Amino acid sequence: MRYAAITGLGMAVPERILTNADLERMVDTSDEWIVSRTGIRERRVVGPNDSTTSLSVAAGRQALEQAGLTADDIDLIIVATCTPDQFVVSEACLVQAELGGAAAAFDIGAACSGFVYALSVATSFIQQGMHNRVLVIGADTFTRFIDYTDRSTCILFGDGAGAVVLEPTDEPRGLLNTVLGANGTGNKHLYAPGWGAVVPESAELFPEYRPYLQMNGQEVFRFAVRVMGDAAAEAVERSGLTFADVDMLVPHQANARIIDAAARRLDLPREKVWVNVDRYGNTSAASVPIALAEAAAAGHLDEGDNVVLVAFGAGLTWAAGMVRWGVAGVRRLSPHRADAATNDLVVAVGEPVHG
Ligand SMILES: CC(C)(COP(=O)(O)OP(=O)(O)OC[C@H]1O[C@@H](n2cnc3c(N)ncnc32)[C@H](O)[C@@H]1OP(=O)(O)O)[C@@H](O)C(=O)NCCC(=O)NCCS
Incomplete structure (x- = not known):
């Protein structure tokens, strides 16, 4: 294998x-x-x-x-x-x-x-x-x-x-399994109109047209709390491990309250959850690898550790995975x-x- x-x-x-x-x-x-x-x-x-x-x-x-x-x-x-x-x-x-x-x-x-x-x-x-x-x-x-x-x-x-x-x-070593999901019907809760090939011909014809990111914060919040916990838990279960085997949770950094909810779902103490949302806010696709890089640089990840990655985003999409840390056998x-x-x-x- x-x-x-x-x-x-x-x-x-x-x-x-x-x-x-x-x-x-x-x-x-x-x-x-x-x-x-x-x-x-x-x-x-x-x-x-x-x-x-x-x-x-x-x-x-x-x-x-x-x-x-x-x-x-x-x-x-x-x-x-x-x-x-x-x-x-x-x-x-x-x-x-x-x-x-x-x-x-x-x-x-x-x-x-x-x-x-x-x-x-x-x-x-x-x-x-x-x-x-x-x-x-x-x-x-x-x-x-x-x-x-x-x-x-x-x-x-x-x-x-x-x-x-x-x-x-x-x-x-590396990603042992993944839980990927999407619910396209949630696309209107977090989106940016007018950046793609379908662009309104004029703002006059489409008075609601705005080029900036649009968000229904409460809807996204409810979705995030649910999928972050469920997807992370599923990644752990698919690995044949228990929550007690998790050494570090590296979640998407969108909101500390959403991260806390995911940590509670896995019954993880604060020191097993990497949080840097206070310093960077939500960096979208960069947030998980930045958090992972920081956790590794700070010496919090050891050979053989079980690290859960979990994220959610526009789409609506979600993704989680169990990573076995280290370079054994490379x-x-x-x-x-x-x-x-x-x-x-x-x-x-x-x-x-x-x-
Ligand atoms: C955006 C978010 C922080 C808002 O928090 P919230 O507790 O849901 O707040 P609400 O939207 O219910 O707004 C509560 C009040 O605060 C106000 N408010 C919104 N933003 C505000 C701000 N920056 N400062 C002060 N007040 C603000 C609202 O207008 C509202 O006022 P009202 O009660 O007079 O109408 C929260 O919904 C969230 O984090 N959602 C997920 C967003 C996300 O993660 N997006 C990226 C996905 S990858």
């Missing part, structure tokens, strides 16, 4: 910080309201020189470096995003152009669930022997599509990218590789990305 171990991680966030105090000056809100309803204190926002590509490339380079690989060693790049820099070509091709190499490249769009969807596709390709070394990136720059006069959405989102390198191993490509493939994962947390 072939598995796909995570051998390198990386993350990148923009340098610009937007605090709750900044938002208090922009809309009718308060730090107290935002923190008590969401847990968010600040988020990172792209500047004129940042882009989904620049963040993805920075995170991807880090992940490759940790794995002791170069872009030439990678044979597939998947980018999970719904805010690509261009619709034609794919974000993954823009990233490949910057990183170098000749990997196959494509995007996956499942909004905030996108990274876990992409991880599951990449793992399956490696398991089937179709690809060997895959770079999976989750990246979004949603702040470009936020109406900063709408207090119900502008407080929530930040920008960023996270990346992992997957390599084959005979040991049970064949070293080079002496450099042998040095790098340890649990000593150094991630430049909070390191600014320029241009």
Whole structure:
């Protein structure tokens, strides 16, 4: 049996910080309201020189470096995003152009669930022997599509990218199972009109047309609390494990109250749940890989640990999976590789990305 171990991680966030105090000056809100309803204190926002590509490339380079690989060693790049820099070509091709190499490249769009969807596709390709070394990136720059006069959405989102390198191993490492789901009839609860091929001919004909992200917060909240708990629990059960076997929950970082509900469902104490929503807000497809990279860099993940990933997002979509942490059985490509493939994962947390 072939598995796909995570051998390198990386993350990148923009340098610009937007605090709750900044938002208090922009809309009718308060730090107290935002923190008590969401847990968010600040988020990172792209500047004129940042882009989904620049963040993805920075995170991807880090992940490759940790794995002791170069872009030439990678044979597939998947980018999970719904805010690509261009619709034609794919974000993954823009990233490949910057990183170098000749990997196959494509995007996956499942909004905030996108990274876990992409991880599951990449793992399956490696398991089937179709690809060997895959770079999976989750990246979004949603702040470009936020109406900063709408207090119900502008407080929530930040920008960023996270990346992992997957390599084959005979040991049970990496993603062991996935729970993927979607309910397309919920599309109207969280969506952005007018970014695609179907664009209203004029705002006059479609008075309701607005180009920014639209959200029914309460509906999304109810959905999220239900699916985050259910999907995470299903991933644990499908692994033949119990909640007591879970060493770390790495959830999508949308709202601290939603994360708490998922943790309660798995009966997990606070120290087994990675939370950084206070510092980055909701970075969409980047949130799970950023959280994973931080948890690893902080030394909270050990060889053989059981790590549950869970996410939800627009679509409506959801995704969860059980990851067995570590690099056991991964064949070293080079002496450099042998040095790098340890649990000593150094991630430049909070390191600014320029241009
Ligand atoms: C958006 C969210 C934080 C709102 O919290 P909530 O407790 O549901 O708040 P409500 O929408 O019921 O609004 C309560 C009141 O606060 C107000 N309010 C909304 N945003 C506010 C803000 N930023 N500051 C102050 N007041 C605000 C509302 O207008 C409402 O006022 P009213 O009672 O006078 O009408 C919450 O619904 C949520 O997190 N939903 C999920 C969103 C999400 O995760 N999206 C991304 C998915 S990937």
